[in-house]
Amino acid sequence: MDIIGEDYSDAVLYGQRWEGRAFVRCDFTEADMRGLVTSGCTFTECTFDRTDLGESSHRASAFRSCRFRRTVLASAAFASCTWLGSVFVDCGLRPITLEETDLTLAGLTGAVLRKVSLRGLRLREANLEDADLREADLRDADLTGARLRNCRLEGADLRGARLDADGLVQASLRGARVDVDTALAFAAAHGLQLT
Numbered sequence: 001m002d003i004i005g006e007d008y009s010d011a012v013l014y015g016q017r018w019e020g021r022a023f024v025r026c027d028f029t030e031a032d033m034r035g036l037v038t039s040g041c042t043f044t045e046c047t048f049d050r051t052d053l054g055e056s057s058h059r060a061s062a063f064r065s066c067r068f069r070r071t072v073l074a075s076a077a078f079a080s081c082t083w084l085g086s087v088f089v090d091c092g093l094r095p096i097t098l099e100e101t102d103l104t105l106a107g108l109t110g111a112v113l114r115k116v117s118l119r120g121l122r123l124r125e126a127n128l129e130d131a132d133l134r135e136a137d138l139r140d141a142d143l144t145g146a147r148l149r150n151c152r153l154e155g156a157d158l159r160g161a162r163l164d165a166d167g168l169v170q171a172s173l174r175g176a177r178v179d180v181d182t183a184l185a186f187a188a189a190h191g192l193q194l195t
Contacts (some may be wrong), residue, residue, distance in 0.1 A: 109129050154176065157177045
């Protein structure tokens with residue numbers, strides 16, 4: 001049974017355990033959700049403005065088209081989750097654990113994910129403009145179609161990552177570790193002729 005349009009603003013939900021719940025267009029603004037544990041839950045078009053989700057843990061939960069503004073996600077863990085189409089603005093994202101999490105179409109403009117492991121994650125068509133991913137682990141990540149204008153990838157590990165030519169031109173890649181295929185794509189994207 002879906003919970004639709006409920007107002008959880010300022011609610012104290014500290015340390016609760018939720019399993020198989022579905023929330024649609026619910027408002028969690030300024031809620032205390034520290035230590036929350038979710039399993040198999042779905043949040044669709046929910047608002048998490050100034051919500052404290054620090055030290056929370058989520059497994060097989062979906063956050064679809066949700067808004068996170070000035071949300072605390074420090075020390076949160078997401079495993080086998082999806083952030084499909086969700087938008088993150090001025091959020092505290094470090095440290096954070098993301099395993100097998102789908103960030104397709106996520107809005108992470110200006111996000112600070114420095115030194116975070118995003119290894120093997122799906123970031124297809126994510127907006128990472130002006131994001132700080134310096135020294136991040138992006139091995140085997142799928143960045144196909146991601147918007148990377150002014151994205152800082154200095155020192156990041158991009159071995160096995162899939163990037164479009166636009167991303168290779170628009171992002172700052174100084175000192176990034178890449179494989180041969182990415183190096184060749186980088187050279188071609190910058191107009192170098194390989195013989």
